[in-house]
Amino acid sequence: MSSVRQHLGNNETVKAKEELIFHCGFRHFRASPLYSQHSSADKHKLERLLQPDAALVVTVYAPITFTPASVLLFKQRSNGMHDLIATGFLLSVDPDRIIIKRLVLSGHPFKIFSKTAVVRYMFFNREDVLWFKPVELSTEWGRRGHITEPLATHGHMKRHFDGQLKSQDTVLLNLYKRIFPKWTYDLHVPKPEVEME
Incomplete structure (x- = not known):
């Protein structure tokens, strides 16, 4: 480093x-x-x-x-x-040394109730919904929430928010992934060409 x-x-x-x-x-x-x-x-x-x-x-x-x-x-x-x-x-x-990269998963509201919504297209199986259940969610318009339960087997889920969700809003999940450098070490360094005037 x-x-x-x-x-x-x-x-x-x-x-x-x-x-x-x-x-x-x-x-x-x-x-x-x-x-x-x-x-x-x-x-x-x-x-x-x-x-x-x-x-x-x-x-x-x-x-x-x-x-x-x-x-x-x-x-x-x-x-x-x-x-x-x-x-x-x-x-x-x-x-x-820990180097992290920020990833954002997004989903769209499918059905909206007073403070809960059914969200789809963020996950595509039930196990992923259960794995990320403790993580806090946010929306583009500033709402905060969490996953309450998965629905069926295709990644739909119920989420509870701190306020009414709009139909055009997008639900976001911020994740961080550890990144490692690639082993690209090469001992051969070509000699630089000299610019002739």
Whole structure:
């Protein structure tokens, strides 16, 4: 893991899992990193892009390098030249860092009563409804609620909300999934082409 900040001379968008060339201390390798927020919490939110205005943590599986070590990230152009993308320093070697990605499941009201509603298209079997029964639900229009019971076997369920639901509202369930970096470590780094003037 290393803490990096996008280089000021580069305004190109760099997506997560895009192959980059790392110069980490005396090691040179290629890998596809994950970006996550640099915070003091024990769980860190996944970032889809390298942010130009914030320091992010880059996570890859690679041989151990000890701190302090500087980190340079390069991207190879189609013509073989290397562009400097980000600079930073080695943060730590921590295989237990938890990177989470936010997922949102949505469903639609099928029948609406005073404060309860039958919702469909969020789950498609009874076991999933029972598994997520303790989780709080929300709607796009600000209502909060929970699952009271599953109906039949096709994923329909009764839900109780804190107010009347509208027919055009959407019921949402926020979930968080742990993400691991892929093993894309490659020791072979092509030499950069020199631009002749």
